[in-house]
Each structure stands twice: as C-alpha cells, then as structure tokens.
Amino acid sequence: EVQLLESGGGLVQPGGSLRLSCAASGFTFSSYAMSWVRQAPGKGLEWVSGISASGTSTYYADSVKGRFTISRDNPKNTLYLQMNSLRVEDTALYHCAKGPRSSSWYNDYWGQGTLVTVSS
Amino acid sequence: DIQMTQSPSSLSASVGDRVTITCRASQGISNYLAWYQQKPGKAPKLLIYAASTLQSGVPSRFSGSGSGTDFTLTISSLQPEDVATYYCQRYNSAPRTFGGGTKVEIK
Numbered sequence: 564e565v566q567l568l569e570s571g572g573g574l575v576q577p578g579g580s581l582r583l584s585c586a587a588s589g590f591t592f593s594s595y596a597m598s599w600v601r602q603a604p605g606k607g608l609e610w611v612s613g614i615s616a617s618g619t620s621t622y623y624a625d626s627v628k629g630r631f632t633i634s635r636d637n638p639k640n641t642l643y644l645q646m647n648s649l650r651v652e653d654t655a656l657y658h659c660a661k662g663p664r665s666s667s668w669y670n671d672y673w674g675q676g677t678l679v680t681v682s683s
Numbered sequence: 684d685i686q687m688t689q690s691p692s693s694l695s696a697s698v699g700d701r702v703t704i705t706c707r708a709s710q711g712i713s714n715y716l717a718w719y720q721q722k723p724g725k726a727p728k729l730l731i732y733a734a735s736t737l738q739s740g741v742p743s744r745f746s747g748s749g750s751g752t753d754f755t756l757t758i759s760s761l762q763p764e765d766v767a768t769y770y771c772q773r774y775n776s777a778p779r780t781f782g783g784g785t786k787v788e789i790k
Contacts, residue, residue: 598779600727607784608719608727608770613777622777625684658726668774669717671738673726 565589565672567659572677579649583677585642585659593617593637596662598670599644601655601679611657612644616665627653649681685710687773689782695790702758704785706771711751715775718747718756721784722767730769731756763789 571583585597598613612633613622621633632645642659656678660670686709696702706716714734719727729738731747734754744759758765766789771782 600781607768608721608772608781610772610779610781613779622779624778660727663732668777668779669729669732669772670719670727671729671732673728675726 567661567672567674569657569659569674569677572679574680575649576683577649577651577681580647581679583644583657585674587640592640594665596666596668597635597642598660599633599657600660601657603655613668651681653679654681655679684778685773685780687771687780687782689771689785691785692783693786695788696761697790698761698763700761702761702787704756704769706754706782708752708773712773712775714750715773716754717772717774719770720767
C-alpha cells in the first residue's frame with residue numbers, strides 16, 4: 564500500500580525557515596517523480612514544486628522560486644522541501660504527492676499534508 | 684504561464700442528474716490534463732488522467748473528454764458520495780497549474 568507521510572510543519576515568523584519531509588513507503592521511491600502541492604485555508608490547490616525520480620530535474624512555481632528548494636534522498640525514501648524567507652502568504656497545508664512514472668507529472672497518490680503557518 | 688479556468692465555481696444538482704464541469708487552458712496542452720476529487724478534510728484523489736483515462740478503481744460514472752484547450756469532466760448520474768470539490772490540472776510543463784475548483788453539492 565502506498566503511504567506518504569508529511570512532517571515538519573509548524574508556526575514560523577515571516578522571514579523564517581522550515582524544512583518539510585515526506586516519508587514514502589509501499590512503492591519503489593527512486594522510480595517515481597514527486598511533487599509538493601499546497602492549499603491555503605479555504606482555498607484551492609496550488610502546485611509548488613516537482614522533482615524527477617533521479618533528482619536531477621527540479622521545477623518550481625514562480626511564487627516560491629528562489630526561496631524553496633525541493634530535494635530527495637532515494638536511499639531513505641524521503642522527499643524534502645526546504646522553505647526559506649517565508650511569507651504570510653505561504654501559510655497552507657502542504658501535501659506531497661507521487662507521480663505515476665519517473666518523469667510524469669500528474670499525481671496518483673497524495674499524503675494528508677502538514678500545516679505551515681507563517682505569522683508574527 | 685498557461686492559466687487553467689474552471690466553470691462553474693459551484694453547482695447544485697439532484698441525485699441522478701448528469702453533471703458537467705469544464706476546464707479551459709489559456710494555451711493548448713494536448714491531452715496533458717488530470718482531474719481530481721477532494722472531499723472536505725481529505726487529500727485530493729486522482730479521477731482521470733490524459734484527459735480521458737479513468738484511474739483504476741474510479742466509478743465508471745466519471746468520464747473525461749477534450750484536447751487542446753477545452754476539457755470536460757462528466758458525472759453521468761450524481762450520487763451523494765460525489766459531494767466534493769473537483770480540480771483540473773495541466774501537467775504538460777511547469778508550472779503544473781490547477782484550475783480554481785468546482786464545488787459540487789446535492790440539491
């Protein structure tokens with residue numbers, strides 16, 4: 564059974580940093596693209612970032628480019644999102660999601676998310 | 684960037700009704716379109732990919748169509764368990780933009 568378990572969320576002040584993690588199990592992690600998608604309270608889904616199976620290709624939304632870094636540790640079956648220079652508008656539930664292939668970019672499995680709150 | 688526009692933003696229909704949700708891309712995206720269902724307090728669930736391919740385990744009352752810029756998600760006979768918000772997503776290139784969502788309720 565595919566499982567994706569996010570962690571690392573919390574309350575942080577504007578300008579601060581957080582690192583989110585997503586522990587994957589139930590599939591061969593190193594064979595699949597992965598993504599981060601966020602949802603602000605009461606709002607719709609916003610694609611944030613994606614990474615290829617090997618980790619060599621990364622992609623970002625304009626709203627986070629230069630502030631967020633996606634990475635993965637394939638031997639540890641873990642996806643990361645390093646978030647720096649956080650803004651109030653980054654407040655959201657952050658989901659990690661699995662792609663169906665090594666570099667295919669819709670998402671066939673999703674985690675329940677970890678909540679990030681940016682507030683002073 | 685390519686924008687994705689969904690309509691309507693919400694709808695109310697009776698059990699058994701045929702429901703149609705549209706998604707329009709600001710530029711052609713071939714068939715690189717997925718549809719997701721999100722129930723309150725839950726993670727999104729993949730319904731359809733490649734515009735018209737039903738994900739395994741999804742009821743056959745859900746169907747998708749379209750190519751290029753105009754896409755449709757159809758629920759052939761609305762059921763109470765279909766109450767949710769539905770999102771389209773393009774995935775041909777980054778950023779993999781979502782539509783704004785369509786909230787479906789039972790009348």
